[in-house]
Amino acid sequence: MLEPAHAEAEVVVVGAGVAGLAVAGHLTGMGVRVLVLEAAGGIGGRMSTEKVDGFRLDRIGRLLSTSYPELRRTPGLDGLVLRPFSPGVLVHSEGRRYRAGEPAAPRRARGAFSAARALATAPRSPRGTRPPLGGPLDHARLGAALARLAATGPARLLARPELPAGRALSVRGLPARTLHGFVRPLLSALLCDPELTTSSRCADLALHAYAAGRLAVPEGGADTPPELLAAALPPGTVHTGVRVTAVSANSVTTAEHGRLPCRAVVLATGATAAAELLPGLHVPPFHPVTVVHHAAPEPPLTEPALLLDADRLGPVAHTTVISQVDPSRAPAGRTLVSSTVLGAPPSDRELRVHLAALYGTGTSGWETLAVHHDPHAVPAMPAPHDPCRPVRLLDGLYVCGDHRATSTVQGALHSARRAARAALTDLGLPSPATPPRARGMTVGEAA
Ligand SMILES: Cc1cc2nc3c(=O)[nH]c(=O)nc-3n(C[C@H](O)[C@H](O)[C@H](O)COP(=O)(O)OP(=O)(O)OC[C@H]3O[C@@H](n4cnc5c(N)ncnc54)[C@H](O)[C@@H]3O)c2cc1C
Structure with missing residues (x-):
């Protein structure tokens, strides 16, 4: 009343x-x-967050950045605690997982120089062999690119020519391995846009936020x-x-x-x-998004990492053992795995098969706690x-x-x-x- x-x-x-x-x-x-x-x-x-048997199940994909300025400036958010993922992301490709895209540490952010030196000194593979994705050269290249992005202010990023992000990436001269093995899956996750039709300026802002901070979730949900x-x-x-x-x-x-x-x-x-x-x-x-929560008998990954699928072999774009990132999301001793699908809800079987491949473990014993689908989740930004x-x-x-x-x-x-x-x-x-x-x-x- x-x-x-x-x-x-x-x-x-x-x-x-x-x-x-x-x-x-x-x-x-x-x-x-x-x-x-x-x-x-x-x-x-x-x-919003659904509470089920002591689990806290978000309706939304949950990628904030510790570098978002408004989280720091908005009155009332003083008490907000962000639980960061481990630095960079884990990428699954060609049957294995590798770490990629650790943002430059703040002290080194002014140093595109130090990243460039790392690039120059990274060991090369012998002529004619194809180094595995995620090797030292990839790390050095990414480190250099991310350091440059972190040091470039939003105003300059917004002054760049504007194209669909997918097209802009393909004309920027990034090595195909970096593009397909890191940038595309990361941007798809950040923008909830698997086809990368988003404006390249907005994609640059998303990458800048990623490079300047750490991906994180709000503690509690x-x-x-x-x-x-x-x-x-x-x-x-x-x-x-x-x-x-x-x-x-x-x-x-x-x-x-x-x-x-x-x-x-x-x-x-x-x-x-x-x-x-x-x-x-x-x-x-709008970009439709589905978020699926499973209770697993034990953590399929102990690291608080965000795991991306570069090969798009199944419906899951990214997944995490969210109870390892933020223990308050699950009752003591329980494990919560949260996965994001960029589209309509897949079948239970498709989902389990894909998650089993990503985590390298059986998923038949996982209990589905919730499937949240929002056809109007994220306004598209073409x-x-x-x-x-x-x-x-x-x-x-x-x-x-x-x-x-x-x-x-x-x-x-x-x-x-x-x-x-x-x-x-x-x-x-x-x-x-x-x-x-x-x-x-x-x-x-x-x-
Ligand atoms: C599945 C999913 C994944 C996402 N992933 C991310 C992510 O990884 N990172 C990120 O930063 N953002 C993400 N987002 C986007 C983020 O959640 C939104 O940008 C943000 O929550 C929008 O807030 P808002 O206040 O603008 O709108 P809303 O949260 O939509 O709030 C609008 C409110 O208005 C109310 N309302 C509507 N009509 C009326 C009416 N006639 N009278 C009174 N009230 C009304 C609604 O009930 C609602 O509560 C995601 C969203 C979804 C759904």
Whole structure:
């Protein structure tokens, strides 16, 4: 039930995903009275976690980067702990696994030089022989490329010519082995885009985030960031189970409580719902994603690694023993394996056969805990893609979410910052200063 005081909010935010909760945090931090209305029974939107028998099962693929600036800057995320994967990724190809793409350590990031020296001194294979993928030369090449990327700022990356990522990669002169054995499978996983139709600029941003930090998951589950954001808001700000059916610059209409007047509205739903409320808004195509969780009798891999399939011999794009990355995801002594399929749910048999090949172990004894499929998981970002779509539609009417930026948690949070700033300006209030680095977010130790 909405109390009369709540119905007198200055700004109504529609949607309690990370974007809506973040925009509410920016606004309440400047003294604005805010009401967040969420249609679902709980908060978090796409970042939700199902709890089954002590397991914490994310609905989303779970690749954040410790280098995402908004995780450090968004008010409320101070308590966020990120559990990093082991450095680089494990790639499965031609029946074996190898480590690739360990990002340059921060001290060495200025040193494309040291990576270049490693490249020059890496042992070559004898003439005419084909070295195994993942050998020292591959490491040196990748180290050099990643060090350069980590040191290149987003503004310069966004100024590069824009092509579909797959095409851009093939004209950049990367050795085919590096391309097929690391860059393609990694980008597919980061972008949820197996065909790499994404804008090369967005792909470069994703690789930059990878190279400048560590892949990580939020401790406790994907729902931890939205829970932290909501907990930082004044009590009574968020109302679940309230569906907004119409919006204007000075009111929203809800199915449950009728019309609520206000001074401004921020639409923070996903792209499709936003266009239903405001016809004419851009609706991108989407990448469908399926996330499958298995309980295994013991860890098929003890390392907290992200395992990618370079050969695409089965439905799984990437998989991890998530309980080794974040032990809070499984009850003590139990093992949780989480795998991501970039498309529709495969058959149980296909999945088990592929996972058995990737981990090199039998999977018939694994118990399927959940299969989460979202046909609208990730807004596609084909070239040309504007990663800073306007968030101010009118004085008093704003829109944010990943579809106004890049299709990531970082993008959703950044769009929220921009929308809050625009609303505060129109309300005649100052914008909060952007903290250069967080005090907050902690990177935990890998298990
Ligand atoms: C399977 C999957 C894998 C992903 N993998 C990654 C990844 O590896 N890395 C990464 O960074 N990102 C990933 N993402 C993307 C990331 O989850 C999203 O970018 C982010 O959660 C978007 O947040 P949002 O607040 O913009 O939108 P949402 O989370 O969609 O929130 C919108 C909210 O608005 C509510 N709403 C809609 N209509 C109404 C209405 N009429 N009235 C009231 N409320 C309404 C919805 O119920 C929802 O709660 C993945 C997503 C999925 C689904």
